[in-house]
Amino acid sequence: MSAVANTFENVKAVILSAHKNTTSTDKVSFYNSWAENYDQDVAVLDYRAPTLAANCISSHFSGDREGAVVLDVACGTGLVATQLKKLGFGKFVGVDGSKAMLELARQSGLYQDSKQIMLGEEPLPIQWVDSFDVVVIVGGLSLGHVPPAVVRDLCKSTKPGGYICMTTRSNQDNLEYKGFLDSELRQMENEGLWTCVEVTEVENWERAVSEHEDGYISGAVYLYKKL
Numbered sequence: 001m002s003a004v005a006n007t008f009e010n011v012k013a014v015i016l017s018a019h020k021n022t023t024s025t026d027k028v029s030f031y032n033s034w035a036e037n038y039d040q041d042v043a044v045l046d047y048r049a050p051t052l053a054a055n056c057i058s059s060h061f062s063g064d065r066e067g068a069v070v071l072d073v074a075c076g077t078g079l080v081a082t083q084l085k086k087l088g089f090g091k092f093v094g095v096d097g098s099k100a101m102l103e104l105a106r107q108s109g110l111y112q113d114s115k116q117i118m119l120g121e122e123p124l125p126i127q128w129v130d131s132f133d134v135v136v137i138v139g140g141l142s143l144g145h146v147p148p149a150v151v152r153d154l155c156k157s158t159k160p161g162g163y164i165c166m167t168t169r170s171n172q173d174n175l176e177y178k179g180f181l182d183s184e185l186r187q188m189e190n191e192g193l194w195t196c197v198e199v200t201e202v203e204n205w206e207r208a209v210s211e212h213e214d215g216y217i218s219g220a221v222y223l224y225k226k227l
Helices: 002-018 024-044 049-060 078-084 099-107 147-159 171-188
Strands: 069-075 090-095 111-116 132-137 158-169 194-207 216-226
Touching: 002 024, 002 147, 024 049, 024 194, 049 078, 049 132, 049 158, 049 194, 049 216, 069 078, 069 147, 078 090, 090 099, 099 111, 147 158, 147 171, 158 171, 171 194, 171 216
Parallel strands: 069 090, 069 132, 090 111, 132 158
Antiparallel strands: 158 216, 194 216
16 A cells, blocks of 8 residues: 555656646656656546546537547647547547657557647648547646637547547646636637537546645546537
């Protein structure tokens, strides 16, 4: 039991150290250095978001899964694509700001293409407009990472009738960010850009790592359909 606790404490320390990185350059450096241990560390956190997002997409997608092209934004090492592959999806394009994370994603053999982009500082390529059957972002939409306005870029890259799946945390540290995100999602619906298919609040999202929380924090999965 002590070994497990020690492992969790080590992972917690790693993640808390990331919160001290205030610039995008610092963040990228952190993820580059974390890439090698990322998968095993988030497993210690019982990080369920990739599976939850993949299952949400799967429950609503009725098209040709093998032929559908999925844009995996903030793809990291490929955890979301791994889950979607199990559910029958076969074509993935990955985007991430970390070169080391992208290299591991490429090595997974899941991605037909990948591109290093700093979300919030660089737009997605103009040639991607109306291109993807599914666009998914898991883990990126949170305080200190990707600004909420990036969801407009995700919508632009989705084919009309395609799906956009997003996740965010609902814990105390992220509540203000989540409020801004929810407002942006509603505004885009009011503008007729997309329609909300499903929002699922999940109680046991992942193990808490902040100094003033314990147990599990909550999170949310959003699924929208582009009009």
